[in-house]
Amino acid sequence: MRKQRRRRSRALVGAVAVTAVLGVAGCDVIGGSPSGPDAGRTRASRAVQVWNRSPASIAAVGDSITRGFDACTVLSDCPEVSWATGTSDQVDSLAVRLLGRAKAADHSWNYAETGARMADLPGQMADAAVRRPQLVTVMAGANDACRSSVRAMTSVADFRAQFEDAMDTLRKALPKTQVYVASVPNLKRLWSEGRTNPLGKQIWKLGICPSMLGDADDLTSAATLRRDRVQQRVEDYNKVLKAVCAKDRRCRFDGGAVYEYRFGTDQLSHWDWFHPSTDGQSRLAAIAYRTITAKDPVT
Structure with a gap:
């Protein structure tokens, strides 16, 4: 027993x-x-515990939107009103919201370039990594669709490979840095809003996003098909951004919030009626802040 x-x-x-x-x-x-x-x-x-909702430093990469292009003066960058790293009181940028106004200028860096495409992102990531930021913001892809023609747009496969290369570049240098990825804006809506302004259409003729904005008043079936093909490419790019980001537990995609945001004339530059105005930049900052500080990632 x-x-x-x-x-x-x-x-x-x-x-x-x-x-x-x-x-x-x-x-x-x-x-x-x-x-x-x-x-x-x-x-x-597990994902929530990994994500830090209060990063102490920020680096921004991307294109003209993040540079504040045409928000202050015609055909010029205005980084002080950038949604990501700007210091202007008019915008209340992501850096100001996360770090406070006193620290924003010294603990945020803007490596975005007007005209940049996804192929430029790995180099920007390498430059940003030198600063060792706790958060990197990404807004890129509009220029890959905004080309001289539909045929000249970046292919979806190349876009994916270039974004993966950019993420790999960052990860090799900074394995634990967080990444916020904004969706590509709805270019067709920007065309629809901006074409109501005669001045804006004149600026468009200087070469702003010709694949979407060229012959702005042409409503023939051929022109409509061209714009629809550009719009479909933007939607495909956003699927890539979401999928690649989802593979990295320290990456958050905005869930399509920038794409879905209904920019009105108040949110568009009064120089070109296509890029965000200071008000539009502020709206982008708010979207990013909500995504980054949310308890759970957008699915």
């Missing part, structure tokens, strides 16, 4: 030990792949 009791006792202790080990493995926020009905909640919890 005593031997039988000892064997049952040892078996019970062993079972408890195994259960404890499995329980710890299932709750570890770094390792383990729990299964069962709570698996999804555990994975979501």
Whole structure:
């Protein structure tokens, strides 16, 4: 009887030990792949614990939107009103919202370039990594669709490869830096809003996004098809941004919020009626801030 009791006792202790080990493995926020009905909640919890909603420094990469192009004067950058790193009181940029006005100027850096396409992003990422920011913001892709013609647009496959290259460049230098990725804006809506302004249409003739904005008043089936093809490419780019970002647990996509935002004339530059105005820049900052500070990532 005593031997039988000892064997049952040892078996019970062993079972408890195994259960404890499995329980710890299932709750570890770094390792383990729990299964069962709570698996999804555990994975979501792991992502939340990894994400820091209060980064202490910011670097921005991207194109003319992040440079504040045409927001202050015609055909000129105006980085002080940038949605990402600007210091202007008119915008209340992401840097100001996250870091406070006193620290924003010294702890945020803007490496975006007017005219940049996704192919330029790896180089910008390399430059940004030197600063060792805790957060990098990405807004790129509009210029890949805004080409001289539909045929000249960046292919979806190349766009994906270039974005993956940019993320790899950052990760090799800064494995734990967080990334916020904004969706490409709805270019067709910008055309629809801006074409109501005669001055804007004259500026468009200087070469702003000809694939979408060229012959702005042409409503023939050929012109409509051209704009629809540009719009479809933008939507395909956004699918790429979402998919690539989803593979990195320290990356958050805006869920299409910038694409879906209904820019009106107040949010568009009164120089070219296409790029964001200071008010539009402020709206972009608000979208980014909501995404970055949210408890859970947008799915």
